[in-house]
Amino acid sequence: MSPFEPIRVVGPVSIESTESDGRGKGMLGSRVVLVSQAIPGDTVMVRVDSQTRGTFGGRVRRVVDPSPHRTTSPCKHEFWCTGCAWIGATGDYEAEMKRGRVVDMATAIGVPVEVIGALRRPSPTLGYRHYAKSEFGSRQGALILGSFVSGTHWVVDNDGCPVLVDELSKTTSAVLRSAIAIGATRDRPETRGLRHVLARRSRATGETLIVVASGRDDASDARAVVQQVTALDPSVTSAWTLAQTKASNTLLDGDLVHVSGKTTITDSLLGIPVQIGPRSFFQANPACAEAMFEVALQLAGVGNRVWDLYSGVGVLAMALATNFAHVSAVESVPEAAALIGANAASARVNVVGLSAKVEDYAAWAPLAGSPDVIVADPPRKGLGLLGVSACTESSAQRLVLLSCDLTAWQRDVGELLRRGFLVTAVEPFDAFPKTAHVETVTCFER
Numbered sequence: 001m002s003p004f005e006p007i008r009v010v011g012p013v014s015i016e017s018t019e020s021d022g023r024g025k026g027m028l029g030s031r032v033v034l035v036s037q038a039i040p041g042d043t044v045m046v047r048v049d050s051q052t053r054g055t056f057g058g059r060v061r062r063v064v065d066p067s068p069h070r071t072t073s074p075c076k077h078e079f080w081c082t083g084c085a086w087i088g089a090t091g092d093y094e095a096e097m098k099r100g101r102v103v104d105m106a107t108a109i110g111v112p113v114e115v116i117g118a119l120r121r122p123s124p125t126l127g128y129r130h131y132a133k134s135e136f137g138s139r140q141g142a143l144i145l146g147s148f149v150s151g152t153h154w155v156v157d158n159d160g161c162p163v164l165v166d167e168l169s170k171t172t173s174a175v176l177r178s179a180i181a182i183g184a185t186r187d188r189p190e191t192r193g194l195r196h197v198l199a200r201r202s203r204a205t206g207e208t209l210i211v212v213a214s215g216r217d218d219a220s221d222a223r224a225v226v227q228q229v230t231a232l233d234p235s236v237t238s239a240w241t242l243a244q245t246k247a248s249n250t251l252l253d254g255d256l257v258h259v260s261g262k263t264t265i266t267d268s269l270l271g272i273p274v275q276i277g278p279r280s281f282f283q284a285n286p287a288c289a290e291a292m293f294e295v296a297l298q299l300a301g302v303g304n305r306v307w308d309l310y311s312g313v314g315v316l317a318m319a320l321a322t323n324f325a326h327v328s329a330v331e332s333v334p335e336a337a338a339l340i341g342a343n344a345a346s347a348r349v350n351v352v353g354l355s356a357k358v359e360d361y362a363a364w365a366p367l368a369g370s371p372d373v374i375v376a377d378p379p380r381k382g383l384g385l386l387g388v389s390a391c392t393e394s395s396a397q398r399l400v401l402l403s404c405d406l407t408a409w410q411r412d413v414g415e416l417l418r419r420g421f422l423v424t425a426v427e428p429f430d431a432f433p434k435t436a437h438v439e440t441v442t443c444f445e446r
């Protein structure tokens with residue numbers, strides 16, 4: 001099957017509920033049908049993208065009878081690109097569903113509903129993303145840049161994606177135009193070519209960092225693209241190529257080469273400037289991140305010693321230094337860990353950066369001292385058992401957990417409860433409006 005033709009259409013399907021990834025769920029006979037961007041209350045015809053014996057997965061081909069919660073989509077790629085599960089829903093319904101999910105998942109593991117706050121929506125619901133990941137693909141022989149259709153390896157175009165800040169959208173369009181201008185092709189086993197683009201725009205300075213990845217050993221096509229883009233778009237102040245010759249689920253696996261401009265860009269959160277490199281994590285929605293950090297700082301309180309686990313380039317650690325005499329920041333990506341020291345030195349803030357995996361706490365904890373409080377902001381897979389152990393085996397009486405995946409959050413919270421921590425507050429955030437993601441800041445006390 002291809003994303004374009006031929007297509008198989010099934011239905012009508014009444015959408016009754018929503019899966020954790022935001023897909024609408026209905027039944028067709030004994031088969032479960034999971035439909036991207038279908039909303040409970042919709043009846044839809046479904047174009048099938050994937051199937052197993054018991055399920056169809058697909059996209060809306062036609063809305064036969066719309067849900068009362070449906071509204072006009074702001075995106076021309078609705079029902080084509082599957083990136084935003086709630087793109088066609090009213091904002092109020094999206095918020096109700098997101099908070100409802102937090103409440104259901106929390107109460108299922110014994111967290112009292114009274115400690116769960118309202119869903120906060122600190123950023124605009126469109127034009128909020130400062131970080132874009134785009135895949136190269138092709139349509140009728142022409143090169144396109146877009147994203148994977150849910151559950152498949154098909155790439156569909158999403159130019160002008162409305163959740164990206166405008167300027168970043170323009171940069172990714174410039175990348176595509178440049179790639180077409182030099183006659184580049186997408187990567188295939190038989191003819192190696194372009195794979196994907198990562199682009200990050202600083203809200204504070206407008207600087208943009210791009211990485212163009214190629215399946216070629218020498219990334220010569222990516223290099224030619226990067227040279228064109230930097231000539232076209234002066235906001236691109238840091239440009240890189242990545243030679244990624246093997247299949248990988250990790251976007252930055254491979255040989256990363258600096259092509260032009262500076263090696264970092266500068267952004268800032270809560271007024272704290274930080275340098276960010278191509279391998280460094282930085283929040284994609286800075287307006288929401290600031291609001292989450294403010295809540296996390298308030299919940300962390302005041303004390304002598306704090307650990308910031310999974311610290312990235314150290315922005316939260318630096319903010320914590322206002323209320324704690326000693327701050328240790330633990331980060332596993334060497335580039336980001338090295339930037340903690342540089343960032344703290346330029347801000348004249350006292351933060352000790354440790355380049356280590358949190359789960360190797362036996363090695364780094366003696367260097368970090370005994371904490372009163374831990375703030376942890378793990379990646380999507382959560383703390384896991386060893387991350388939980390790093391917290392529970394420390395002296396910390398309080399833990400503030402920032403979480404970006406509700407399934408991992410539920411598992412981590414369950415484990416922390418079993419090990420004697422109590423949940424005192426859960427604050428949900430709509431960090432990625434229109435998508436299915438919900439972030440939480442959770443406070444625990446021993």
Ligand SMILES: C[S@@+](CC[C@H](N)C(=O)[O-])C[C@H]1O[C@@H](n2cnc3c(N)ncnc32)[C@H](O)[C@@H]1O
Pocket residue numbers: 280281282283309310311312313314315316330331332333336356357358359377378379380404
């Ligand atoms: C969600 S980000 C949070 C970063 C930081 N709090 C911020 O807001 O900029 C998670 C960070 O954890 C790092 N990381 C991932 N796995 C890790 C591990 N096992 N130990 C330490 N750091 C890890 C990632 O590189 C990333 O910088």
